[in-house]
Amino acid sequence: MGVVRVQEGRLRRIAEGHPWVYRTEIEGVDGAPADGDLVEVRGPRGKLLGTGVYNAKSMLTVRLLVHGGGDVDDALIESRVRKAVAYRSYFAEPGTDSARLIFGEADLLPGVIADRFADVVVLQVLSLGMERWTDLIARTLVDLVEPRSLLLRNDEPIRLKEGLPLYRRAFFGPEPGETVLQENGLKYAIDPAGGQKTGYYLDQKDNHDYLRRFVEGKRVLDCFTYFGGFALNAAAGGASETVAVDISDEAVARAKANAERNGLSDRISFVTANAFDYMREQGRAKARYDVVVLDPPAFTKSHSALEGAIRGYKEINLSGMRLLPEGGILATHSCSYHMPERTFVETVLSAANDLGRAARVIALRSQAPDHPVLAGYPESHYLKSLWLQMLD
Numbered sequence: 001m002g003v004v005r006v007q008e009g010r011l012r013r014i015a016e017g018h019p020w021v022y023r024t025e026i027e028g029v030d031g032a033p034a035d036g037d038l039v040e041v042r043g044p045r046g047k048l049l050g051t052g053v054y055n056a057k058s059m060l061t062v063r064l065l066v067h068g069g070g071d072v073d074d075a076l077i078e079s080r081v082r083k084a085v086a087y088r089s090y091f092a093e094p095g096t097d098s099a100r101l102i103f104g105e106a107d108l109l110p111g112v113i114a115d116r117f118a119d120v121v122v123l124q125v126l127s128l129g130m131e132r133w134t135d136l137i138a139r140t141l142v143d144l145v146e147p148r149s150l151l152l153r154n155d156e157p158i159r160l161k162e163g164l165p166l167y168r169r170a171f172f173g174p175e176p177g178e179t180v181l182q183e184n185g186l187k188y189a190i191d192p193a194g195g196q197k198t199g200y201y202l203d204q205k206d207n208h209d210y211l212r213r214f215v216e217g218k219r220v221l222d223c224f225t226y227f228g229g230f231a232l233n234a235a236a237g238g239a240s241e242t243v244a245v246d247i248s249d250e251a252v253a254r255a256k257a258n259a260e261r262n263g264l265s266d267r268i269s270f271v272t273a274n275a276f277d278y279m280r281e282q283g284r285a286k287a288r289y290d291v292v293v294l295d296p297p298a299f300t301k302s303h304s305a306l307e308g309a310i311r312g313y314k315e316i317n318l319s320g321m322r323l324l325p326e327g328g329i330l331a332t333h334s335c336s337y338h339m340p341e342r343t344f345v346e347t348v349l350s351a352a353n354d355l356g357r358a359a360r361v362i363a364l365r366s367q368a369p370d371h372p373v374l375a376g377y378p379e380s381h382y383l384k385s386l387w388l389q390m391l392d
């Protein structure tokens, strides 16, 4: 087996459980491993740190599969898939038939994502290292979940960075067409082969549910609604009126269809608009809502863009707060790993301060636990969900 030697100053992160060795951290490579080969990762004086898959084409040159000693083989991969699926059973709820089954590194399966949407499983293998186990992972999932279809959605452009081709095919069963999933007792039609990410955002399901306790008889604004997640839960929770905004025609069309499917369309109005502009206009028109939800896409995909992202979060949170009277509730989100939780909270609270208003923190929440956070791998904690009440 080839050996990748890591520079002295870079050992700690790996020793603490981080699963990546960056190209820039490598002191030398012995034994001329080919891309996709297993390699040992060692410290400068030969101490074994772990075993992983080598890919010189990627900035993440080694993805570790075990830390310390231990064999990497089919049995290991299969047992990790089984453990990942078993872990999700803790969170099974009546009224919810969908979950993230594998969350990449956080399930010790680097670059592997699997979502279950009702009776369809969508699998993505995004790293060269795991590509060779695609069949094993897919077969194990079929065995455990017994889906109608398993769709291999290997069409994420990120695969190109790993030197992998883009394709999409049904691994098992027919091509899934439109699929209806259930979350918190609500039905959503999704297209597992189209749509963003693997088709639907499952990470917000607990926050969707949490919203319900604040909405009885209230007016709710859901900005960045996508398929209507927060808006439908607001209406189902008894909101008197809900407005849902998204910039994408396709998202709004789907959100509308989902509202109809659940018999909620008479209590939700949908707007196709830029949420930044929409909130500003509503502010000028002195519109008021009791609850405002903000769930924008990641403003920053890199650390260097953080300043711009902070300004973006500040701006939408200022606009959202302006729509809230005393007692009003803001549920505000950031799904960018590069926006640290603390910076996000400070940014939002500084918006209240700029407006000269007092606010109380109700809760600081996160992604649903089927998107687990791996100790030593902070990248796995990406979703911040801050709930505030305006006190004046």
Ligand code: SAH
Pocket: 201, 204, 223, 224, 225, 226, 227, 228, 229, 230, 245, 246, 247, 248, 251, 273, 274, 275, 276, 295, 296, 297
């Ligand atoms: N709140 C959703 C997920 C939101 S994903 C849920 O709970 O499931 C982010 C959404 O923001 C996408 O649907 C995208 O179309 C939309 N979006 C991106 N930029 C926008 C903008 N400037 N104004 C309004 N919507 C925007």
